[in-house]
Amino acid sequence: MFKSIRSFFLEENQGKVKLSQRAVIFFFCLVLSSFFWLLTALSKEYNTRLTIPLVYTELAGFFVLTEDPPSYIEVEVRGTGFELLGEQWSLNNSPIQINLNTAKASSRPDQFAVSTNKLRTKVIRTLDQNLNLRYISPDTLYFKTESRYGKHLPLQAKLELNFSPGFKLRSPVQLNPDSIWISGPASFIDTVSAVTTKPLQLNNLKDSVSRRIGIEPYQVEGIKVEPKEVSVFVPVEKFTEKELNLRLKVSNEMDDRTIRCYPREVKVVFLVPLTKFEYVDTSLVDGIVRFTEDDLQSTRLPIELTGVPPYAKLIRKEVDKVEFIIKE
Numbered sequence: 001m002f003k004s005i006r007s008f009f010l011e012e013n014q015g016k017v018k019l020s021q022r023a024v025i026f027f028f029c030l031v032l033s034s035f036f037w038l039l040t041a042l043s044k045e046y047n048t049r050l051t052i053p054l055v056y057t058e059l060a061g062f063f064v065l066t067e068d069p070p071s072y073i074e075v076e077v078r079g080t081g082f083e084l085l086g087e088q089w090s091l092n093n094s095p096i097q098i099n100l101n102t103a104k105a106s107s108r109p110d111q112f113a114v115s116t117n118k119l120r121t122k123v124i125r126t127l128d129q130n131l132n133l134r135y136i137s138p139d140t141l142y143f144k145t146e147s148r149y150g151k152h153l154p155l156q157a158k159l160e161l162n163f164s165p166g167f168k169l170r171s172p173v174q175l176n177p178d179s180i181w182i183s184g185p186a187s188f189i190d191t192v193s194a195v196t197t198k199p200l201q202l203n204n205l206k207d208s209v210s211r212r213i214g215i216e217p218y219q220v221e222g223i224k225v226e227p228k229e230v231s232v233f234v235p236v237e238k239f240t241e242k243e244l245n246l247r248l249k250v251s252n253e254m255d256d257r258t259i260r261c262y263p264r265e266v267k268v269v270f271l272v273p274l275t276k277f278e279y280v281d282t283s284l285v286d287g288i289v290r291f292t293e294d295d296l297q298s299t300r301l302p303i304e305l306t307g308v309p310p311y312a313k314l315i316r317k318e319v320d321k322v323e324f325i326i327k328e
Contacts, residue, residue, distance in 0.1 A: 047078050047134065052126060053095040054141075064185050064222030067144040073116055074138075075123055079131040096122050103143060114141045148222070150183030153192060157232055158199045158216065164206040170237040170273050170311060175230055180215060184223040195225065202234065209234045237273040241315065242280050244268050246287035248303065248322065258327040259291045266303055267318040273311055280312050289322060299323060 051072045073096075096119060103112035116136045124133055155175050180195040196216045202209055211232045215225050246266050250259045266287050272280050288304045295301060300321040308314065 055095045064148045066146045076134040077131045146185040149186035152179045156196045160201040162203045170235040174233040181226045205236045242270045242272045248287045252291045261322040261324040269315045270312040
């Protein structure tokens, strides 16, 4: 049987195998009959379901969607195969817009609704004009909502700073503004205590830097933040060591007796910005030794430094405590 089929479709001529004339006629008739069958099939009328994508606009500011709204509607249409051919592809590129401010409160708690019957005119305009629209499903679109709540929250910068040798922050990083207005579902907003920026990494810093940086987005439906970008200023300066010999001042907070401590001076070393080097001196910084009733049984008193500016960082103190004697 295989040989019979092979001999019907193939023939040999001078050692070459090719389609036989009978096979060529057979395939031509097959294609021609398929073409006429397709024309007949496409000329008939059919009922079929199509989907139309939806896009949403204009949600009232005092509401927020807490669930994704329906992304499409289904329609049943009647038309010929020719009219239906390629219609779904065309609909995929022609979404219907729904103004959410037209939604009405429904009998379901915390839900609004839009009747798809009101979309009928838009659907008909979207469809091929020769198609007959039979019905739209579902008959109602529901949207789960929650009251929108907002508040100002502190802003935190998510920074990774790497400095060149000898350079440091002169003062804290400055954010402008330093707080953000955030609004969304009250059930979520109540759980948020701060807003963060998007990550920013700065390397080999040896000078102050100013950047615009976005706010880290929230993966929660309906969250809005204002502004969406803030300014970040990173004050950078070269630091150096400053050594001071402080004459210790004794404060007797108990009575009139004289307290003398030994040694009477202490050496301290600070790390200070180069531009502030001359400002950090003994007229600014004091070494204080306080004597109280609690120290009657002690033999040494702690040294307290006062007047240290915020930009100066204490590296080391020659001694932390000094001996003392009480003179009546």
